[in-house]
Amino acid sequence: MSIQGLKIVTIGGGSSYTPELVEGFIKRYDELPVRELWLVDIPEGEEKLNIVGELAKRMVKKAGVPMDIRLTLDRRKALEGADFVTTQFRVGRLEARMKDEKIPLKYGVIGQETNGPGGLFKGLRTIPVILDIIKDMKELCPDAWLINFTNPAGMVTEAVLRYGNYKKVVGLCNVPIGMRMGVAKLLGVDARRVHIDFAGLNHMVFGVNIYVDGNNMTEELIDRLTSGEASGITMRNIVDLGWEPGFLKGLKILPCPYHRYYFQTSKMLAEEMEAAKTVGTRAEVVKKLEDELFELYKDPNLDIKPPQLEKRGGAYYSDAACSLITSIYNDKRDIQPVNTQNNGAIASIPNESAVEVNCVITKEGPKPIAVGDLPVAVRGLVQQIKSFERVAAEAAVTGDYNTALVAMTINPLVPSDTIAKQILDEMLEAHKEYLPQFF
Amino acid sequence: MSIQGLKIVTIGGGSSYTPELVEGFIKRYDELPVRELWLVDIPEGEEKLNIVGELAKRMVKKAGVPMDIRLTLDRRKALEGADFVTTQFRVGRLEARMKDEKIPLKYGVIGQETNGPGGLFKGLRTIPVILDIIKDMKELCPDAWLINFTNPAGMVTEAVLRYGNYKKVVGLCNVPIGMRMGVAKLLGVDARRVHIDFAGLNHMVFGVNIYVDGNNMTEELIDRLTSGEASGITMRNIVDLGWEPGFLKGLKILPCPYHRYYFQTSKMLAEEMEAAKTVGTRAEVVKKLEDELFELYKDPNLDIKPPQLEKRGGAYYSDAACSLITSIYNDKRDIQPVNTQNNGAIASIPNESAVEVNCVITKEGPKPIAVGDLPVAVRGLVQQIKSFERVAAEAAVTGDYNTALVAMTINPLVPSDTIAKQILDEMLEAHKEYLPQFF
Amino acid sequence: MSIQGLKIVTIGGGSSYTPELVEGFIKRYDELPVRELWLVDIPEGEEKLNIVGELAKRMVKKAGVPMDIRLTLDRRKALEGADFVTTQFRVGRLEARMKDEKIPLKYGVIGQETNGPGGLFKGLRTIPVILDIIKDMKELCPDAWLINFTNPAGMVTEAVLRYGNYKKVVGLCNVPIGMRMGVAKLLGVDARRVHIDFAGLNHMVFGVNIYVDGNNMTEELIDRLTSGEASGITMRNIVDLGWEPGFLKGLKILPCPYHRYYFQTSKMLAEEMEAAKTVGTRAEVVKKLEDELFELYKDPNLDIKPPQLEKRGGAYYSDAACSLITSIYNDKRDIQPVNTQNNGAIASIPNESAVEVNCVITKEGPKPIAVGDLPVAVRGLVQQIKSFERVAAEAAVTGDYNTALVAMTINPLVPSDTIAKQILDEMLEAHKEYLPQFF
Amino acid sequence: MSIQGLKIVTIGGGSSYTPELVEGFIKRYDELPVRELWLVDIPEGEEKLNIVGELAKRMVKKAGVPMDIRLTLDRRKALEGADFVTTQFRVGRLEARMKDEKIPLKYGVIGQETNGPGGLFKGLRTIPVILDIIKDMKELCPDAWLINFTNPAGMVTEAVLRYGNYKKVVGLCNVPIGMRMGVAKLLGVDARRVHIDFAGLNHMVFGVNIYVDGNNMTEELIDRLTSGEASGITMRNIVDLGWEPGFLKGLKILPCPYHRYYFQTSKMLAEEMEAAKTVGTRAEVVKKLEDELFELYKDPNLDIKPPQLEKRGGAYYSDAACSLITSIYNDKRDIQPVNTQNNGAIASIPNESAVEVNCVITKEGPKPIAVGDLPVAVRGLVQQIKSFERVAAEAAVTGDYNTALVAMTINPLVPSDTIAKQILDEMLEAHKEYLPQFF
Ligand SMILES: [Mn+2]
Numbered sequence A, B, C, D: 001m002s003i004q005g006l007k008i009v010t011i012g013g014g015s016s017y018t019p020e021l022v023e024g025f026i027k028r029y030d031e032l033p034v035r036e037l038w039l040v041d042i043p044e045g046e047e048k049l050n051i052v053g054e055l056a057k058r059m060v061k062k063a064g065v066p067m068d069i070r071l072t073l074d075r076r077k078a079l080e081g082a083d084f085v086t087t088q089f090r091v092g093r094l095e096a097r098m099k100d101e102k103i104p105l106k107y108g109v110i111g112q113e114t115n116g117p118g119g120l121f122k123g124l125r126t127i128p129v130i131l132d133i134i135k136d137m138k139e140l141c142p143d144a145w146l147i148n149f150t151n152p153a154g155m156v157t158e159a160v161l162r163y164g165n166y167k168k169v170v171g172l173c174n175v176p177i178g179m180r181m182g183v184a185k186l187l188g189v190d191a192r193r194v195h196i197d198f199a200g201l202n203h204m205v206f207g208v209n210i211y212v213d214g215n216n217m218t219e220e221l222i223d224r225l226t227s228g229e230a231s232g233i234t235m236r237n238i239v240d241l242g243w244e245p246g247f248l249k250g251l252k253i254l255p256c257p258y259h260r261y262y263f264q265t266s267k268m269l270a271e272e273m274e275a276a277k278t279v280g281t282r283a284e285v286v287k288k289l290e291d292e293l294f295e296l297y298k299d300p301n302l303d304i305k306p307p308q309l310e311k312r313g314g315a316y317y318s319d320a321a322c323s324l325i326t327s328i329y330n331d332k333r334d335i336q337p338v339n340t341q342n343n344g345a346i347a348s349i350p351n352e353s354a355v356e357v358n359c360v361i362t363k364e365g366p367k368p369i370a371v372g373d374l375p376v377a378v379r380g381l382v383q384q385i386k387s388f389e390r391v392a393a394e395a396a397v398t399g400d401y402n403t404a405l406v407a408m409t410i411n412p413l414v415p416s417d418t419i420a421k422q423i424l425d426e427m428l429e430a431h432k433e434y435l436p437q438f439f
């Protein structure tokens, strides 16, 4: 940290999420003195970067904090001497995500942009870029923490640990905080009274125990969830299909919204196919929302985060990100669920793999709390997604076609090796420009 | 062992397989002096027991070995002082298997009578009976080995270890020997020159390395398998759909025929639905074959195993079973692939769980050869079937509806919790008479 | 917890430590409303119980808190409805400890009252009593937490988990807090700024990383410790012999004072033999201190914890114990080093064994923070003490002579099986009255 | 393998053991067609190499097998195209071993030339040479197997796996075969009827189960061993001190002779100190034996292995080595106890570490048989020796003084860090010429 305060670099700074992040830093300025916030983007994103950057400057000015907002297309310059680097970029932008979702659907397969076939391609596009950033960081800011929000966050964290050989990385997701908020709402209590033992993988995380004021309420919560009176805990971007009461009662733990893709595959597929015909895929919906947001951002009179942003699907995002950075910076030793090296916390996952688990957040990073093992019933699925993440990361690094085909085939959403090949081939072609390692 | 020779008890002795077993014992009489072979069945199977039993007597007589064939409906009497007990019974007979296959198909789901929804119900019907046999064995022949062929053999072995608390159990399957024969044929070499490192679970076993004369030929074999010139390694009862060359090349190990259910789910489903409309389900095909076999068996002039039996799908069965018993009896310390307690042989499976793995066969039973871990790509699926087996076994023992629903939902062939519930409910009702623990 | 506040039961309430505990509860009354503190002892301890109890009453009165001090010899009555049970008794009193220390010395072996031959006998005497308390607790206060200070605390925790099958147990020791205080003093900083990653076993715990304000200072600390300027981190009851600089630098972690018994066996033995001839064994020194303390306690004008108590060797004891109870009661989720079930926190120790490790303290008890694995260099010794603890606990439960002999022989302080047998035989005889399971 | 037969290279070919090896190859010529046996030595050993080499030639001639004996000082030339490389050299010859034994004794510590302080120095001298050979092998005969007899064989195998990154290595020892012979003699049966489940580390191996004709006789054997009628199972080079009956009965497994160093440290020390005063250390005894052997070898009329060689302490050596090579060459898949990568065979040892365990010997090398875990009682000591081996290997590779001091201090035979330092310093000086990495 430089003497004057922290230097934070946000790669993909032109993202529509940025105002939340800026708001988060402003709110916490007293304990987290960010003196420079560098927003970095690529030439294709320059226009958005400027729009968002100007809004950020207005927000900072209004708040009256001495935070310097810097806009640049020069990533290496930005990284120099950084204390924290956050990554929230999207290789190929929403257009690529649309393909991630639409191409699989043509073959009757859910695209699922993180742990599904779409996620495989998002990983193939993203991992080489992240590893490139890591290479720069090792040179320009070797002590900086990488806080990654870029999806697929689990696969990316795995790749940074395993292939980037960089340990100061944390993967972040708003699913856990969303589950906590949802539980609080369902039980009618303040979210601060709710604690959840999270364990699993990114977008494959379970609430193993749910507490209110430290009292274990897991069973009561599941009773509520399955009693019909509550619509369940879900997220804006995943349609709520409910759970079979007996299934949840038998499981005895709380799945995350993304589990619906795996435990309700056929229902989710039907829903997505229907949506594709009507409202469009999630990417298309998001695209429209984003366009509207940027219209708002352009308004020179806007100097706060506009409330419409919360519809975007990134709720609690800023809270999670800024909380994490604040706790690292201040060695707070509070508990947050993040993606980090397992280190024995979850028994059946290799020690060196990335998991999403409650951690004590220290100046030396997250220290996972040991959970022993996940319930037998879910251990297989979790392992399967970990297998998928690892093979996908290997394919991203090697550019090997067969490895990519294995990753696609073993994904639980993909119903055969032949369909896997068809989707793979069409998607490789469609994303060609972002996948030099395969061509 | 009594002084006069071995006493072997075959529960489900009226099975159409029995002549193979008898042939196997006759062939090995010199090193495996079976003096009494007790064929046990239930009253409903008495007619078949008599038909098979008389054939067995004729076979023994023709061979000129002093093996006493005993037919009985009194299981406890048979078990008294037994040295080996083999189990090959089928609770509910082929009629139950038909339901196991047909009901899921109504919901667009493969029945799969071992590791699929059908296998769940076969387990729910079978495990209580096996545990009852174990109870008798502990009392009447506590030193006897249980050699189980009854499917789902993996789940049954797991249940005997975990809930029967009986360690002298081995689960047996003809898939590994079939793979070895298939490899030999494909490579054009004598099967005795082929060795395969088997590892995985029952009907979820992989050939991790394939050797000819001790030389590792795995890569060559996969090249052959994917070159189009060979139709692959399959088994009579699983249609051969081929593999995507790139998938197999990326996997780098040899799947077993049952892996098609998981890596080619949609194709297998289409095939099964088609078959159901034309030739009938596998159970119906088998039923017809069995009826024909019993017609043959009735012939008082038949005194050998009729060659038609090999079409039944149980090829190499006798060889595997008798080989195993012979090696235990003679402390042969040769290597055979069986289902036994893992004990560290496969890293990501719990030590106390059942696995299918190459073992040194000793008088104290099978000692698994350590394989380290399975390739990352398949670790997840294997774990998932193990989760399924364990939850299913728990449901069989407890009769808990929710646990059964979890087992059904986590099965990789079942596409949602709601479909799981529908299949479960209809199957519980259909098999009611064999599932007292649930009613 | 009853509506009126907490009921806490202290078994071995007549201990000289009790005033510290009482002071701790008084100090924390606002957040930890102890309404009843039951001090329980056995008839032989009645006199001391009364002396300590009267002092406790005077302390409470002076502090003006409505805490009810109850003295009783009826353990079952005390346990009824308890919220927390603390155990700090000593089977056979200091006389037994003297034998634990003196008999081994006759054979040229350090007695070491916790992880040495003395500890074995302390365990053999204590474990049956603890398991008896557990039996009562399961009946009379099944939701209560057992906070055990009785040594050997690691072995006792292991026994409660493994043989008592009671999970709500925490073993407590003042070694970690002592190390933290020592580090703070050595580095000249306030102890609240120091954080240590503790991992190992009771009296075999290491400071794996040492932080000041979250910054890792392990290397600097070891440099200081080995530079000759500092006398090291030690405890009142273990003579400070210093460490070979190169050894500590090579180890790269901070040993605890008890490690001197294992890494400096010959020096410690020489020191103890010398002490036995002059000042007496530690037990004799403590006996004298205790007698003096009880003289003080008798003074009807004394209504605070007398400062002399700190010399007793139990410094920070009250702080550790009351902190733990307060954090459990209030679900504080702060970090404390305690003895609890490993659950994967330390890789090479079985998941179900007791370890001493930093934990997040919640209403559901301590949740260990995963440390991955200990450095290779110390893994063996830690495992060896765990082997010793487990075999000793088994001997305590079974009363099997050979098992006890194995425990004694494998202890790293004992130089041969024959000397082990000699010590074992003499000690069994000497402690006969407290070891009914062996006679 | 060249078309004309096998090329075997023996590094340290001038060893007095060589005639046994030659005899072993002659005996097995039919199944193991060794066409070239290259005996390699260093210039200082040229005289011995010639003496032994000439004897080998006479032996081969007498046997009438077409095995070409080649003597050379050019290691690289010998390695070119080799099929098997055996290593049996001794860096610093017996003079160095004398120091390994004598210097520690001066400080009241057993030297123990394999797992003790002497073994540490043998490792420090040997590992760099072995890693140099590995470097040559990777270049000149990358498919060759390294069969290492050079002690400390466990530490050397660990170093080759971990630092040489060469997987085709097997460590060999005659302790297991000696134990088997001893058991056979004790039970009065032919050794071929005896089978032992070996598990542990080199010179720290246990007979976990002992069978005669496949029947488990472990308990009977231990009864015999402790009944006083039998003197126990020992080896020529370790004095037999007997075991405390209760200790062995409690242990329930068979220790190896080297376990006496750890379970009877004080007795062994006294014995060695006495021996040093009278017959001399083991190294001195061996030196005398060797001199006598070489006198015999010189006799131009000698054309067989002289029977006196068996007194040397290497009994069964030839059998173990040639058996292993024959089984690898012929893919025999028989069971032999060797040092190889653990791979899960022993639960508490890391998968990638070397262990000594029963293996199935295949053309692809040894495949360990899973033993689950060692009994709790010995797990600690085994782990401790593994810690020692690993830290020692690291010191050998890095030449780091502090690492060497840690290795010396954690050795169970060394009573304090200060004595460790004294021994270390004196030995470093004494062996200076063979330890360039430290100077
Ligand atoms: Mn997310």
Ligand SMILES: [Mn+2]
Binding pocket: B151, B153, B172, B173, B174, B175, B203
């Ligand atoms: Mn089968």
Ligand SMILES: [Mn+2]
Binding pocket: C151, C153, C172, C173, C174, C175, C203
């Ligand atoms: Mn303590």
Ligand SMILES: [Mn+2]
Binding pocket: D151, D153, D172, D173, D174, D175, D203
């Ligand atoms: Mn040896």
